[in-house]
Amino acid sequence: xxxxxxxxxxxxxxxxxxxxxxxxxxxxxxxxxxxxxxxxxxxxxxxxxxxxxxxxxxxxxxxxxxxxxxxxxxxxxxxxxxxxxxxxxxxxxxxxxxxxxxxxxxxxxxxxxxxxxxxxxxxxxxxxxxxxxxxxxxxxxxxxxxxxxxxxxxxxxxxxxxxxxxxxxxxxxxxxxxxxxxxxxxxxxxxxxxxxxxxxxxxxxxxxxxxxxxxxxxxxxxxxxxxxxxxxxxxxxxxxxxxxxxxxxxxxxxxxxxxxxxxxxxxxxxxxxxxxxxxxxxxxxxxxxxxxxxxxxxxx
Amino acid sequence: xxxxxxxxxxxxxxxxxxxxxxxxxxxxxxxxxxxxxxxxxxxxxxxxxxxxxxxxxxxxxxxxxxxxxxxxxxxxxxxxxxxxxxxxxxxxxxxxxxxxxxxxxxxxxxxxxxxxxxxxxxxxxxxxxxxxxxxxxxxxxxxxxxxxxxxxxxxxxxxxxxxxxxxxxxxxxxxxxxxxxxxxxxxxxxxxxxxxxxxxxxxxxxxxxxxxxxxxxxxxxxxxxxxxxxxxxxxxxxxxxxxxxxxxxxxxxxxxxxxxxxxxxxxxxxxxxxxxxxxxxxxxxxxxxxxxxxxxxxxxxxxxxxxxxxxxxxxxxxxxxxxxxxxxxxxxxxxxxxxxxxxxxxxxxxxxxxxxxxxxxxxxxxxxxxxxxxxxxxxxxxxxxxxxxxxxxxxxxxxxxx
Numbered sequence: 001x002x003x004x005x006x007x008x009x010x011x012x013x014x015x016x017x018x019x020x021x022x023x024x025x026x027x028x029x030x031x032x033x034x035x036x037x038x039x040x041x042x043x044x045x046x047x048x049x050x051x052x053x054x055x056x057x058x059x060x061x062x063x064x065x066x067x068x069x070x071x072x073x074x075x076x077x078x079x080x081x082x083x084x085x086x087x088x089x090x091x092x093x094x095x096x097x098x099x100x101x102x103x104x105x106x107x108x109x110x111x112x113x114x115x116x117x118x119x120x121x122x123x124x125x126x127x128x129x130x131x132x133x134x135x136x137x138x139x140x141x142x143x144x145x146x147x148x149x150x151x152x153x154x155x156x157x158x159x160x161x162x163x164x165x166x167x168x169x170x171x172x173x174x175x176x177x178x179x180x181x182x183x184x185x186x187x188x189x190x191x192x193x194x195x196x197x198x199x200x201x202x203x204x205x206x207x208x209x210x211x212x213x214x215x216x217x218x219x220x221x222x223x224x225x226x227x228x229x230x231x232x233x234x235x236x237x238x239x240x241x242x243x244x245x246x247x248x249x250x251x252x253x254x255x256x257x258x259x260x261x262x263x264x265x266x267x268x269x270x271x272x273x274x275x276x277x278x279x280x281x282x283x284x285x286x287x288x289x290x291x292x293x294x295x296x297x298x299x300x
Numbered sequence: 301x302x303x304x305x306x307x308x309x310x311x312x313x314x315x316x317x318x319x320x321x322x323x324x325x326x327x328x329x330x331x332x333x334x335x336x337x338x339x340x341x342x343x344x345x346x347x348x349x350x351x352x353x354x355x356x357x358x359x360x361x362x363x364x365x366x367x368x369x370x371x372x373x374x375x376x377x378x379x380x381x382x383x384x385x386x387x388x389x390x391x392x393x394x395x396x397x398x399x400x401x402x403x404x405x406x407x408x409x410x411x412x413x414x415x416x417x418x419x420x421x422x423x424x425x426x427x428x429x430x431x432x433x434x435x436x437x438x439x440x441x442x443x444x445x446x447x448x449x450x451x452x453x454x455x456x457x458x459x460x461x462x463x464x465x466x467x468x469x470x471x472x473x474x475x476x477x478x479x480x481x482x483x484x485x486x487x488x489x490x491x492x493x494x495x496x497x498x499x500x501x502x503x504x505x506x507x508x509x510x511x512x513x514x515x516x517x518x519x520x521x522x523x524x525x526x527x528x529x530x531x532x533x534x535x536x537x538x539x540x541x542x543x544x545x546x547x548x549x550x551x552x553x554x555x556x557x558x559x560x561x562x563x564x565x566x567x568x569x570x571x572x573x574x575x576x577x578x579x580x581x582x583x584x585x586x587x588x589x590x591x592x593x594x595x596x597x598x599x600x601x602x603x604x605x606x607x608x609x610x611x612x613x614x615x616x617x618x619x620x621x622x623x624x625x626x627x628x629x630x631x632x633x634x635x636x637x638x639x640x641x642x643x644x645x646x647x648x649x650x651x652x653x654x655x656x657x658x659x660x661x662x663x664x665x666x667x668x669x670x671x672x673x674x675x676x677x678x679x680x681x682x683x684x685x686x687x688x689x690x691x692x693x694x695x696x697x698x699x700x701x702x
Contacts, residue, residue, distance in 0.1 A: 007395060008388075101503060105501070113475055113480065207416045210383055210413065249392070267339045
């Protein structure tokens with residue numbers, strides 16, 4: 001059981017990084033990004049390909065994957081600078097699918113539908129096989145902490161106030177002299193930087209990635225994490241990512257106790273239960289488990 | 301409504317969390333086996349049959365006393381035909397349920413996706429996947445594939461098509477490993493000169509396949525070969541029909557099940573399809589029909605359900621043969637109970653267990669066909685059948701017997 005909890009903890013870590021990144025873009029700045037899975041794939045393939053095809057050490061491949069995510073994210077933000085809300089949502093959804101289809105079809109580089117096997121793992125030679133899953137959990141936890149720290153610093157900084165102003169009404173923010181375009185590009189690029197990081201960490205953990213892993217459903221899970229956790233609140237996001245994984249995985253255990261339903265019906269019931277849990281959670285806590293606190297003016 | 305956490309609630313929750321693992325794990329007198337089948341997603345039409353077969357074999361063996369005097373505990377999970385979900389499901393099977401084998405995976409990406417975890421935990425895998433990468437990725441000899449690799453499908457369909465005198469082909473395939481490798485096998489047999497244009501790939505889930513189909517039939521080839529799955533082939537075929545193509549359409553039988561026939565109706569007539577089939581005259585296949593409550597129609601039914609029966613039967617016989625739950629010993633025993641000559645042939649797990657207990661050497665001959673494996677754990681051969689849809693029904697044109 002402990003090995004399973006370690007493994008699930010690691011997956012929750014990937015979800016946390018992705019959800020914190022999305023919270024930065026949407027929860028705080030109001031930029032809708034439905035292409036999360038695409039940027040996740042970008043990081044995974046960038047790091048995986050650098051280590052397997054070019055022999056780049058994993059210690060360099062992971063930062064490189066983050067930079068690739070940031071560059072592509074920055075370009076997407078630049079190209080869609082005049083788009084807001086639903087229009088930006090369509091563009092990012094399209095970008096995510098374009099990335100997945102490139103990975104699927106450029107098989108001479110990415111191995112396409114066969115999937116990419118990745119041998120390299122960080123610090124593999126220094127940790128025994130038995131202890132490696134636990135080590136990797138801590139490794140991912142360090143990056144979750146770093147991501148949280150950066151996101152929280154941004155949220156609390158004057159820039160964070162500007163981002164919230166852009167979220168509420170970008171015209172007003174612009175009239176008040178804030179450079180809305182620059183802030184949007186910056187924050188989108190920072191978000192995709194972290195999505196690239198999550199992808200790279202995932203790739204070196206599972207050691208086998210294929211385009212089927214990065215379907216839009218992954219993006220939906222991350223959106224669920226942000227909404228359930230409480231958009232705009234980084235602490236809530238951490239709880240939301242954990243809660244969604246508990247919903248996804250916890251429902252698996254019902255089948256071990258219930259014999260009256262066959263496996264086919266049980267799996268359908270499981271999907272229904274995940275939906276119901278989400279509905280109940282949001283009914284009880286409409287603004288998420290830990291809603292964003294409103295900033296109040298406190299004169300000295 | 302306000303959500304509040306009390307110390308009492310926390311204590312109750314923690315106790316439940318600590319107690320739960322012992323319930324979920326197989327108990328000492330049980331042998332845990334995981335079934336990871338595609339009950340939804342691309343493999344949805346086939347997964348439930350595999351799942352049901354696994355359960356039937358386990359129920360029958362448990363009713364007669366189990367294996368090595370232990371009951372079998374079956375843990376069933378849905379892979380959703382998605383490697384991302386499947387890896388997490390495999391994690392649960394390996395680390396919580398502590399299974400010694402995960403059987404029933406169908407899609408190659410799922411089989412390959414869970415392989416690193418299975419290999420590091422020394423868990424046996426049994427699948428019906430077709431990627432040529434499977435034996436390459438299996439470093440420990442723990443993987444057994446109950447389906448021929450897809451290049452073999454391609455070669456067999458090509459041979460049967462050639463035998464019908466077709467000389468010029470155009471091809472397009474769904475972009476996945478299974479269909480791409482099948483196309484390569486097909487070209488190996490017909491030769492590149494038989495192609496009227498470069499083969500190409502299409503992506504699943506497109507809203508329209510008009511441009512792909514227009515390109516496919518632009519040279520008016522004698523036949524088109526389209527390795528695919530049922531969902532995409534149905535959409536592709538509708539477009540082929542709409543554009544008035546009059547040549548022969550060849551595909552895999554996976555694409556032409558009832559879902560396809562219901563969707564296109566009488567327009568399905570004339571489609572030629574092939575795939576590896578159970579040996580329908582074998583005693584094991586007849587027994588399977590009885591177990592599954594099916595009538596013997598003389599045609600192939602439940603091609604993957606039969607494989608599911610064989611996976612579970614083979615694994616249980618290997619456990620009995622190995623005399624322990626040591627995974628390496630069981631993997632070695634798989635060959636002992638399935639492969640080699642001069643042994644007593646058995647067609648079901650009950651007879652196999654009885655023969656093993658009587659000290660005999662056995663060769664399990666399955667409902668899906670021969671279960672003889674090569675040194676890489678890949679099944680050595682299968683009967684192969686080419687059929688044509690006539691009046692909404694499959695009519696067998698030719699059969700290659702292994």
